[in-house]
Amino acid sequence: MFSEDILTEEQRMVRDMVRGFSRKELAPRAAETDLGSFPEDAAKKMAELGLMGIAVPAEYGGGGVDPVSAALAMEEISAVCPSTSVIFAVQNSLVCDPIFAFGSEIQKKEFLRPLASGEKLGCFGLTEPSVGSDAASLQTTAIRSEGHWRLEGAKRFISNSGEADLCLLFATTDKSLRHKGVSAFIVDMNSPGIEVAKPERKLGLGGSSVCEIRIEGAEVPPECLLGSEGQGFEIAMKTLDAGRIGVAAQATGFIRACLAASVAYARERETFGRPISDYQAIQWKVADMATEIEAARLLYLKAARLKQKGLSFSGEAAMAKVFASDAAQRAGSEAVQVHGGNGYMRDYPVEKFYRAAKAAQIYEGTNEILREVIAKHLME
Amino acid sequence: MDIIVCIKQVLDHDIPPRDFKVDEEKRAVVPPANVPPIISNFDEYAIEEAITLKEANGGKITLLTVGDESSRDSLKKCLAMGCDEAILLNDSAFEGSDSFGIARILAGAIKKIGSFDIILCGRLSSDWSFGTTALALAEALDLPSVSQLQKLEANGDTLRCERVLEDGEEIVEVSMPCLLTASNEINTPRLPSVKGILMASRKQIPVWGAGDIGVDTSQVGAGAATLELTKLYKPDYSTLCEFIEADSLEEAAEKLATRLREDKII
Numbered sequence: 001m002f003s004e005d006i007l008t009e010e011q012r013m014v015r016d017m018v019r020g021f022s023r024k025e026l027a028p029r030a031a032e033t034d035l036g037s038f039p040e041d042a043a044k045k046m047a048e049l050g051l052m053g054i055a056v057p058a059e060y061g062g063g064g065v066d067p068v069s070a071a072l073a074m075e076e077i078s079a080v081c082p083s084t085s086v087i088f089a090v091q092n093s094l095v096c097d098p099i100f101a102f103g104s105e106i107q108k109k110e111f112l113r114p115l116a117s118g119e120k121l122g123c124f125g126l127t128e129p130s131v132g133s134d135a136a137s138l139q140t141t142a143i144r145s146e147g148h149w150r151l152e153g154a155k156r157f158i159s160n161s162g163e164a165d166l167c168l169l170f171a172t173t174d175k176s177l178r179h180k181g182v183s184a185f186i187v188d189m190n191s192p193g194i195e196v197a198k199p200e201r202k203l204g205l206g207g208s209s210v211c212e213i214r215i216e217g218a219e220v221p222p223e224c225l226l227g228s229e230g231q232g233f234e235i236a237m238k239t240l241d242a243g244r245i246g247v248a249a250q251a252t253g254f255i256r257a258c259l260a261a262s263v264a265y266a267r268e269r270e271t272f273g274r275p276i277s278d279y280q281a282i283q284w285k286v287a288d289m290a291t292e293i294e295a296a297r298l299l300y301l302k303a304a305r306l307k308q309k310g311l312s313f314s315g316e317a318a319m320a321k322v323f324a325s326d327a328a329q330r331a332g333s334e335a336v337q338v339h340g341g342n343g344y345m346r347d348y349p350v351e352k353f354y355r356a357a358k359a360a361q362i363y364e365g366t367n368e369i370l371r372e373v374i375a376k377h378l379m380e
Numbered sequence: 381m382d383i384i385v386c387i388k389q390v391l392d393h394d395i396p397p398r399d400f401k402v403d404e405e406k407r408a409v410v411p412p413a414n415v416p417p418i419i420s421n422f423d424e425y426a427i428e429e430a431i432t433l434k435e436a437n438g439g440k441i442t443l444l445t446v447g448d449e450s451s452r453d454s455l456k457k458c459l460a461m462g463c464d465e466a467i468l469l470n471d472s473a474f475e476g477s478d479s480f481g482i483a484r485i486l487a488g489a490i491k492k493i494g495s496f497d498i499i500l501c502g503r504l505s506s507d508w509s510f511g512t513t514a515l516a517l518a519e520a521l522d523l524p525s526v527s528q529l530q531k532l533e534a535n536g537d538t539l540r541c542e543r544v545l546e547d548g549e550e551i552v553e554v555s556m557p558c559l560l561t562a563s564n565e566i567n568t569p570r571l572p573s574v575k576g577i578l579m580a581s582r583k584q585i586p587v588w589g590a591g592d593i594g595v596d597t598s599q600v601g602a603g604a605a606t607l608e609l610t611k612l613y614k615p616d617y618s619t620l621c622e623f624i625e626a627d628s629l630e631e632a633a634e635k636l637a638t639r640l641r642e643d644k645i646i
Contacts, residue, residue: 009456010577010578011574012453013456013457013580013581014577014629017457017460017571017572017574021571025569048573049572049573049574050573050575054574058575058578061439063574063575063578064575064578065574235640
């Protein structure tokens with residue numbers, strides 16, 4: 001199976017630590033977290049261990065690991081608690097990483113340090129009520145006004161927004177410029193004019209809040225512009241490119257959980273006097289899950305390695321995300337099937353991963369859009 | 381306060397019983413596939429206690445283990461938790477040592493290290509559970525030892541130790557240098573942090589063999605073992621479900637308690 005040799009000692013140690021943390025701290029509450037409570041204790045412990053800014057260099061309060069280790073950590077958390085994996089993904093891939101990549105030294109000290117140390121929680125405000133995949137058509141506006149940026153508009157389906165202290169918020173300074181008019185702002189969620197609506201009720205991932213943010217005349221100081229004016233689209237796209245490595249690792253974790261539960265159940269459950277693991281119908285399902293785990297992991301590791309080397313990884317990350325999340329959706333469905341009626345019940349863990357896997361096919365670029373991204377790389 | 385912690389890497393026992401396999405002919409446990417070995421449970425408490433003492437009093441923590449190259453993984457994990465240095469004691473002459481042989485090897489390494497205040501060990505290993513190595517080590521070094529600690533307080537040059545006993549606790553004071561063994565009541569071992577892992581991955585772990593620590597090879601290894609393993613097997617176990625019939629919960633509880641006592645379970 002998966003060869004340990006392709007990982008460095010540091011990468012293996014990070015993975016093993018996060019595996020231990022997930023089993024000890026996340027597993028006992030994973031079912032409860034899924035049904036709708038933000039895992040506050042877990043988030044605090046993740047901060048203590050350096051997981052809330054895992055790839056941010058230590059000088060800015062983070063863990064300072066490479067992209068491979070960060071992705072392996074993601075797989076471990078996801079294999080136990082899908083909701084917590086979303087909190088981890090948003091904080092790391094969608095908030096800390098872009099502020100580190102595009103922020104000024106002052107912004108890194110002021111905003112990144114408290115985020116990376118886990119003192120503050122962040123969210124990523126790109127999607128809008130009428131704009132999802134077509135990010136160049138943002139309706140939220142940022143207008144210069146008396147030395148400030150004045151923001152108006154709304155953001156929708158924003159993960160972590162129920163608890164977040166900061167939002168990396170995208171708005172257009174000139175709609176006619178399309179993507180070239182988009183800028184990114186680091187916005188204090190407690191600013192006047194920012195209102196977070198009550199959390200959406202959703203299919204899965206209950207422990208991670210998803211809310212609408214209403215922005216009515218929120219004033220943002222000029223020093224909160226991330227990168228330069230008009231660079232927002234580039235920041236959003238590069239952030240999502242890297243985020244997809246995380247989603248791929250997350251979906252790989254989901255398949256792993258489905259496989260482990262299915263194997264354990266199949267060995268215990270007997271029908272017609274034999275454990276169901278004796279039946280080929282069951283064997284094929286677990287064989288497919290195991291095969292897809294290996295393939296999904298190698299795909300995300302390849303994308304993470306390219307990122308580590310500073311090479312282009314956009315196409316590989318898209319492939320990894322599409323493959324792993326589609327495979328996770330299949331694995332979730334088949335794991336429920338292996339469990340029969342029990343699988344459909346919340347007393348067993350697999351339906352939770354089935355519901356979570358659906359989200360992975362949608363967020364951070366729907367799999368349909370990503371297939372277009374992959375095709376574009378091929379046809380260029 | 382300079383502390384030496386002796387640890388042992390063992391097979392992960394937290395696996396389903398069906399995956400636990402014994403080779404009766406070789407009289408050995410077959411390592412389960414794809415399950416990495418772990419630090420013996422009680423040793424983690426010893427490490428946590430050493431780190432807590434270091435945080436309060438300063439000093440250095442040195443780790444020792446007798447094992448093969450794979451033991452580096454456990455040493456690295458302890459370094460990531462907050463220990464300072466680690467030494468791997470590995471020599472083909474050490475293979476097959478019993479508890480007393482291991483104690484002689486550890487004693488040789490500790491004599492080479494020289495000065496220290498405390499040696500900390502787990503109360504017993506989570507594979508064989510003999511609980512003899514630490515006390516044999518104290519004997520080999522002619523040190524006072526206090527075993528099965530559930531609490532430890534440093535007061536100047538003396539240590540106040542609370543021991544776990546079957547029917548209560550015992551409080552003793554001991555002067556340093558000494559050897560202590562930790563029980564699981566003493567603390568909650570921490571997980572290594574990401575920062576700790578990065579620091580640990582840069583540390584080198586030297587290997588000391590018999591020649592480096594002046595150990596007489598006729599006194600260690602399989603040839604010197606005084607304990608002979610004559611048979612190793614997996615006990616058969618079966619489960620039986622029995623319902624306790626009663627008219628009320630109270631009566632059912634009483635009947636259950638009586639039944640459990642009859643079977644010497646409580």
